[in-house]
Amino acid sequence: MSLRTVLLLALLGVVGAGAWHVQRVRNEPPAPATAAREQSRPAETLVETPEGAQQEHRQxxxxxxxxxxxxxxxxxxxxxxxxxxxxxxxxxxxxxxxxxxxxxxxxxxxxxxxxxxxxxxxxxxxxxxxxxxxxxxxxxxxxxxxxxxxxxxxxxxxxxxxxxxxxxxxxxxxxxxxxxxxxxxLKDHVYLSAALGRLTLPDDFKTAKAYLEYERYVSGGAGAGTKLSSVPIDADLKVTVPPELRARYAPSKDPKESVAAYLRATGDFAGDPSLELFTEGSRLMRKHYPFAPFEELRRFERIDSSKPLQYIVEGDYAVATSERPAHGFVPILLHREQGLWRIDLVETWKNLFFDGEGKYFLRNANTPYEFGLKQFGSAGYHEMHALPLRDETLERWLEDLDRDDDVVAALWRAELWLRNGFVFPPALLDYEKARRLAPRDPWVLEVLGERARYLSLPELAIPALESIGRGLEYSIADAYNEAGDRQGAGRWIDAALKENPYELRALEWKKYLAEKADNAADAQRAQETLAMLRNNPERPHQPVVLFFHPDMPRFEPDTTIDVDGTKVFDHSKFGVTLQNTSGRTVEIESVMLKSFGDSAASGLGDIKGYWRYPQGNHRLGPGEYLYFEKQWGFTVDTGHHHVRYVFHTCWHGLGSSVRQCRTQWVDTMPHIPNPK
Missing domain, CATH: 3.10.310.50 (Diaminopimelate Epimerase; Chain A, domain 1)
Known part of the structure; x- marks a missing residue:
């Protein structure tokens, strides 16, 4: 199995107990990290795709x-x-x-x-x-x-x-x-049926590790075999729990009592998706995936074997974990809503993945439960946190955003399905809808590609991200590497080094790929360049960076403003800081600006003169920064529903002939009112 391979979403079993969740195998050292959080993020310009990149992938x-x-x-x-x-x-x-x-x-x-x-x-x-x-x-x-x-x-x-x-x-x-x-x-169901004797497998298939695990549970203690065999093979375990039994699975003001109710629901195979014991996103998740009794029982056993549970509480979030967890143990996450502690399956399976040995690890640090998940390792920062609902229900938002011709609504609806409910098939429908409405919109393409990359679906991520190109070199390289295509990864790392020969992240990638290809000479050259840059007191690898204020400005498509006698459509207001983060004086060669959205793109030319340089000659001293603020917009009604401004900044150090460039963006977004 290849590096960081995934067993896909497999969320049907996840709803039951999680053991079919996304799997990432870490038998090799990981590729250089590309998901570190930055104050300014790379942007795409829909140009300069390395030759053969998209064509080769589509073959x-x-x-x-x-x-x-x-x-x-x-x-x-x-x-x-x-x-x-x-x-x-x-x-x-x-x-x-x-x-x-x-x-x-x-x-x-x-x-x-x-x-x-x-x-x-x-x-x-x-x-x-x-x-x-x-x-x-x-x-x-x-x-x-x-x-x-x-x-x-x-x-x-x-x-x-x-x-x-x-x-x-x-x-x-x-x-x-x-x-x-x-x-x-189906595979899980067949294994379970064979272990229960409802299906006859030839003996050579009964020696497989997967089958033996099912057989162990069926023949084990605690009445596991009796519980599973008592469930009809075609039973609908998502039937509504009758009113007289619902109190058995009710949430409580005490997190320990809510966990006890959850264990009762797990042990009773109570798959009713309407149970208030679960958060709204978790109820949506349970509604959209089949209920898997074997996975329910396996999680129940692992929790029981990991007792006593340790409760870590921070504000309205709690983690029920264990100091002596059984193999494959998954903590129970709880969120306090309306004073009651509810089980949060969405944040559990969205952020905890398991490796080839069945051990769970933290995939994403951008979760309110990170404080209680330290034992599952450190993680990168991904834009997968739940979106704020502004005191409205998730169901109402999904209903309100179901519009025919609004790309912003379609993409936010997809994000709600995935980030607030972790339900991928309907999310993909809305991602597709957004892409159909705006096939070349870099915001749509980037979100779709990055979500697919997070879920280890490189075959879906690569075409979307390659349609964008420059500015996403590391994401695309990581997707190719995940797919087992290191040559494809290498093309994009070479493109990154063409943009900035001093980029440490690109050089780390270059070294990694050379080592994997047993190319000792290239690996040594990359290592020497890295050492030279890190030992240079002027820190030439530190880039010129743009910061945007605010980081997501308001986009106003429905009103016009007058700017110095000119009528301006589709306007936004934000400021831009230009900072030299290195220890040397640099000269800004250009800051090329383009705008993209769901209508036609446009080029705004070189705006390096928008800043006033005290040193003159477009120069910035070590650590120096400059700022300007303006109204941005267009002299015609563009038809955009949102606009992404993409800045391509190039510079060189005084006395140096090495040109360095960096691409960043700021997304301007319209206000989305609460559902009526």
Whole structure:
């Protein structure tokens, strides 16, 4: 398994107990960090993509013998789906096929049966066959199962999965993600059915580590086998808990009592997504994913084995953790709302990933629970924190932002699905909608690409980020590296060094990639350059930096203002600080400014003269900074719903011929009123 590979979202099991969560394998040293928080962030200019970068990435074959995407709704997930289907056969002896079609001549049931029989799916496999069919024209999906698997995968159960987890997404790019989620769920379900004796596996499949873990739980103590075997194979565990039992799972003013209620819900397989014991985002999450009893039981056992629990409270947030955690233990996160402590599954699974050994680690430090998660290591800072809801419900925001032609509303809605609910398929629908409304909008592309990169989906991240280009070199290099393509990563690191030959982060990457390629000479050169720069008292690697005040100015598309007799549309007001952070005097060569949004881009030229330089000649002394503030806007109505101003600053040290450049942006955003 490659460096930091992921088992995707797999959130269906996460809702149950989390063991199917995103997996990142750390068997190799990590690549140089690219996610450090900066006061000013890199921006894209939609230019200067290294030759061959996008073209090479798009040459990935979109079909194999197990996945046929005739309707073209699974890309870019086809290669990953193919590997998952291959693993299904290798691990369980089940022939899994995924087919998309656009034929409307017959019903989805007839089409599935014809394909299953025509391809003789499962005919020669040790255990049986499964077919997943998606038909965008019919807006329907079907899961067809061979007769040898019908005892484990019943028609009722498969029909519910197809209706709830696949059909809503068959016409969209989220279809690939939905199929991946369903394949994960089916694999878990087959393992559990085999361990319970509802499905017969050949002996050679029963020696696999994954099967043995299921078997251990089923045959273990605490009535695990009885609990699991008592659940009907096709039971709907998300049924509403009756009123007379809801107090058993009610939140409390005491976090310990809320944890006790949560453990009762876990042990009772109470999958009702409406339980007030959970935060609103967690209820949304439980609503959109199937309930996995095995994962519920496994988390229950790990928590029980880790007692006594230790409670760490900071304000309205609490973490129930353990000083002696069992292997695979996940802490319980609680948020106090309206005076009651509620279980926060969203922040749990959004920020805690597990490695190849099943140990959880902190993926993101940008969470209000970081204070209680120190034992899970340190983490980078990612823009994945929950968005403020301004005293409105998440459901009301999702409803209000469901608009036809507003790119800002579409993207914020996608962000709410992901960051406040951690529900990815509907989030991807809204990300796609935003991209459809503004296909070249760098804000849309960057958000989509960075979210995919966070979730370790490089096949989705790379095309979006490469459409932007300059300013995102490290994000793109990291995505290529995650995909196992170090040559692709190297192209973007070379582009970064072309922009700034003294950039330490690029040189660290250069050294890392050279070491991975066993290129000792290049690694040594990079190391020598790094040492030279770090030992230079003038710190030439420290850049000229822009700071924006405020960091997200208000965009006003509905009013005009008069600036020195000129009518200005789509205006914003903000200031820009220009600072030399090095220990030498530098001369500013240019500050090229462009504006982008969901309408046509425009170039505003070189604005280095906007600042007044006390030394003259556009020079800044060591540590010196300058500031100006102005009204920004356009002399015509651009039609933008928001504007990103992209600044490309270039400079050189006095007496030096080395040109250094840096790209930054500021996003101006309209006010989004509360839902009415």
């Amino acid at each position: 990935v074959p979109q079909e194999n013998s197990r996945v046929e995407d005739q309707a073209a709704v699974l890309a870019p997930f086809v290669p990953r789906l193919s590997r998952m289907a291959d693993d299904f056969y290798k691990d369980l002896g089940i022939d899994v096929r995924v087919v998309t079609i656009n034929d409307a001549e017959a019903s989805i049931e007839e089409q599935a049966n014809q394909i299953f029989e025509g391809k003789q799916i499962g005919r020669d496999s040790p255990v049986g066959g499964v077919l997943i069919v998606l038909n965008p024209r019919l807006a329907k999906a079907r899961i067809e199962v061979g007769y040898t698997l019908e005892g484990a995968l019943t028609d009722l159960h498969m029909g519910r999965l197809a209706r709830d987890q696949l059909a809503p997404y068959v016409s969209y790019g989220a279809a690939g993600m939905a199929v991946m989620d369903v394949l994960h769920y």
